[in-house]
Amino acid sequence: MVMTLEEIPKNAAHWSRKSMAEHSGLSKSTVGRIWRKFQLKPYLTDAFKPLTDSLFVEKVYDVVGLYFIPSEGTVVLSVDEKAQIQALDRSQPVLPMMPGMPERRTHDYAPNGLTTLFAAFGVATGEVISALHRRHRAADFKFCRQISGAGH
Incomplete structure (x- = not known):
């Protein structure tokens, strides 16, 4: 588990069950069971965009406020x-x-x-x-x- 989280394999973008099994000395099925137990998916990536608007929180309050407490009329x-x-x-x-x-x-x-x-x-x-x-x-x-x- 620690190797999956803290190391990157040589010549690959992420660990596969096979590469982790070869690197750790465990079987592929054992690696798979460990990853399932700890919900690790090294082959899966996600993207995010950092917030650059310093007034973002205030704007969210304004918009959400309209939904909860709209002005009369x-x-x-x-x-x-x-x-x-x-x-x-x-x-x-x-x-x-x-x-x-x-x-x-x-x-x-x-x-x-x-x-x-x-x-x-x-x-x-x-x-x-x-x-x-x-x-x-x-x-x-x-x-x-x-x-x-x-x-x-």
Whole structure:
């Protein structure tokens, strides 16, 4: 375990079960059991981006504060978009769920191009406003106009 955490193998970016077994004198299965027990995954890496905004914490408080204690008369919407969603048509209608049987759909489909989904969630009311647009160009501005009247 200590070697996994503190040493880097020669000529490799990370330990494999085989390289650790050869280096430590243990079997590959023993190395695997040790790594599982201590939840070590030397082959797995993750990335992060350091914060550079010195006002980040204050900004988070401002945004989160809107969710918890909005000013009187303020409508708080959480808005997002999902671009380039594949629009699919199934070859047969979806069969509904029945007791003891899940919803069923055919494996085959006809592609129908791409679409963009815009959605807004009214934090106070739970209202969801959505729109699909084939093209992305001015759709986000149209959606902003659509939701500008939300909550009124």
